[in-house]
Amino acid sequence: xxxxxxxxxxxGFLTGIINGRIDEVTKAAFSSAGKAVExxxxxxxxxxxxxxxxxxxxxxxxxNLIAKAVQPILKPLFPELENNDxxxxxxxxxxxxxxMGLGNAATPFGIKAMEELQKLNGKKDTxxxxxxxxxxxxxxxxxxxxxxxxxxxxxxxxxAPAEIISCIWAASLCAAFAGILAARLLKRIWRNWPGVGExxxxxxxxxxxxVLPCNxxxxxxxxxxxGSIRPGSGSGDRPRKGIIKRTG
Amino acid sequence: MKTSAxxxxxxxxxxxxxxxxxGAGLKRKVRIFDxxxxxxxxxxxxxxxxxxxxxxxxxxIGVFRASGALDAIVGLLTPAASxxxxxxxxxxxxLMRPVSGSASLAIVSDIIGKYGPDSYVxxxxxxxxxxxxxxxxxxxxxxxxxxxxxxxxxxAAALIADGVSAAASAxxxxxxxxx
Numbered sequence: 001x002x003x004x005x006x007x008x009x010x011x012g013f014l015t016g017i018i019n020g021r022i023d024e025v026t027k028a029a030f031s032s033a034g035k036a037v038e039x040x041x042x043x044x045x046x047x048x049x050x051x052x053x054x055x056x057x058x059x060x061x062x063x064n065l066i067a068k069a070v071q072p073i074l075k076p077l078f079p080e081l082e083n084n085d086x087x088x089x090x091x092x093x094x095x096x097x098x099x100m101g102l103g104n105a106a107t108p109f110g111i112k113a114m115e116e117l118q119k120l121n122g123k124k125d126t127x128x129x130x131x132x133x134x135x136x137x138x139x140x141x142x143x144x145x146x147x148x149x150x151x152x153x154x155x156x157x158x159x160a161p162a163e164i165i166s167c168i169w170a171a172s173l174c175a176a177f178a179g180i181l182a183a184r185l186l187k188r189i190w191r192n193w194p195g196v197g198e199x200x201x202x203x204x205x206x207x208x209x210x211v212l213p214c215n216x217x218x219x220x221x222x223x224x225x226x227g228s229i230r231p232g233s234g235s236g237d238r239p240r241k242g243i244i245k246r247t248g
Numbered sequence: 249m250k251t252s253a254x255x256x257x258x259x260x261x262x263x264x265x266x267x268x269x270x271g272a273g274l275k276r277k278v279r280i281f282d283x284x285x286x287x288x289x290x291x292x293x294x295x296x297x298x299x300x301x302x303x304x305x306x307x308x309i310g311v312f313r314a315s316g317a318l319d320a321i322v323g324l325l326t327p328a329a330s331x332x333x334x335x336x337x338x339x340x341x342x343l344m345r346p347v348s349g350s351a352s353l354a355i356v357s358d359i360i361g362k363y364g365p366d367s368y369v370x371x372x373x374x375x376x377x378x379x380x381x382x383x384x385x386x387x388x389x390x391x392x393x394x395x396x397x398x399x400x401x402x403x404a405a406a407l408i409a410d411g412v413s414a415a416a417s418a419x420x421x422x423x424x425x426x427x
Contacts, residue, residue: 001397005308012311019316032310036303044295048288053269055287060276062269100261110386111294111393118394126398127391132405135390139346139381139406140413146378152357153374158365167371167420168378174416175379179409186401 043107050108054093063089077137077180078130080120087116091134101143110138129187136183140175143168294393301392305384309347318343332415333422337369341376342414346383346407353377368427375417380410 016025057063067088074088075081081088090113097106113134121128146168154161273280312318322339329339341355356377360370383406391399 001391001399004399004403005304008308008312011317012308012313012315014315015317015320016311016315021315025311025314028310028314029307032306033303035310036306037299039306040295040299040302043298044292047295048291051291051294052284052287053266055283055290056273056278056280057269059278059283060269060273062272102262105262107389108291108294110390111298114390114394115294118396125396127396127400127402131391131396132400132402135386135402136405136409138386138390139383140379140409143378148353149356149374149378152353153360153365156357156360156365156370158360158370161365164371164374164378164421167375167417167424170420171375171379171413171416175409175413178412179405182405182408183401186405190401 046104047108047111050105051112054090054109054112057089057093058086063093066092077133080128080130084116084120087113087120087130090116095137098138099142099144101145101147110134129183132187133180133183136179137176140172140179142172142176297395298389298392301388305388305392309384313344313348313351318347329414333418334414335369335372335418337363338373338376338414338418341373342411345376345380345414346410349382349385352382368421368425371421371425372418375421376414379413379417383407383410 012025013022016022054063064085067085070092071082071088074091078088078091081091090109094106094109094113097109114131117128117131117134118124121131146165149164149168150161153164270280273283319340322343325343326336326339329342330336334342337359341352341359344355345352356373359373360367363369365371365374383403387399387402387406391402
């Protein structure tokens with residue numbers, strides 16, 4: 001995220017200077033910052049409403065029921081979520097809200113899902129494989145009735161605004177499959193060649209191996225060694241010593 | 249006929265879902281209003297947690313777009329896109345789609361206004377718009393909500409899915425409706 005953010009800003013400002021558009025660029029920076037706040041405020045009410053309903057579902061056991069029902073379908077994609085009804089339930093609610101075109105409801109459920117996934121995550125500042133898979137699925141969200149598209153088509157005077165629905169379904173499915181495949185493949189690449197990941201400095205492939213033990217040390221120090229589920233639960237002395245022994 | 253039935257299903261979906269949730273809560277003797285307010289309070293803190301990362305990402309995207317950097321990339325990538333069968337007119341959308349939802353919508357309205365919604369290009373851009381998401385926004389909100397800094401391969405995989413959906417949109421529209 002650090003590199004992506006810096007890259008967007010740096011390329012943006014440099015190109016702005018070259019193109020002589022620096023005035024517009026600066027204005028855009030401030031107006032987008034304002035827009036982000038507007039967006040969050042708009043999100044606030046919906047977020048409260050659906051988080052509240054989600055709590056009711058949790059207490060009534062509805063989440064567990066839903067999670068159990070779709071477990072067979074989603075299990076292959078999220079192997080680490082077996083018997084975790086809260087995370088699975090939130091993922092299902094998010095995907096089905098997206099599917100029904102209830103974008104407003106989808107976001108709170110998605111965030112809930114992320115919070116549940118974060119509880120299982122060993123490294124709190126790094127995305128887990130389940131999180132990556134979940135976001136990739138979201139990126140190619142399949143929608144039963146793409147209302148926005150149909151609306152702008154009929155607005156533009158189309159003879160048959162809804163005729164492209166089947167095309168949209170097919171393209172969404174292609175995207176979902178491609179995304180799942182890509183996530184699977186990249187997961188292996190990231191694991192086998194740490195030099196590709198953000199932990200190792202690029203162009204220092206030879207030193208990547210030397211960097212690794214430090215990372216492990218850090219993981220111990222911040223109490224995020226693999227296996228510790230609650231934040232801070234691993235911050236005692238024992239995991240740290242264990243790791244120092246192994247690497248030193 | 250078929251569409252109107254589908255549209256009404258989606259219209260009733262929301263109230264029915266809410267009623268089912270409330271009904272199930274009452275049946276299981278959940279103190280539903282207490283549960284609701286408790287959950288809603290959590291919602292407030294979540295939104296506050298997302299705000300900083302949303303400001304960061306949306307500002308960077310705003311700068312990137314206003315500078316004309318995006319247009320430059322469109323020019324560079326158009327030849328490669330035509331190899332995949334993506335029409336050149338649709339290229340601005342392909343690049344804008346992951347970055348900004350409202351700008352994508354504006355591009356699509358512009359294109360179908362110019363070429364007509366029932367033209368080949370018009371159908372392709374509509375299909376693209378419907379089959380992908382605003383990835384950067386989704387990433388900022390979801391990862392921002394739990395404080396993830398290293399997103400690993402998420403963006404790469406999501407952009408691959410996006411590219412495939414663009415190529416698939418062009419291919420499928422050509423197949424179904426002809427060019």
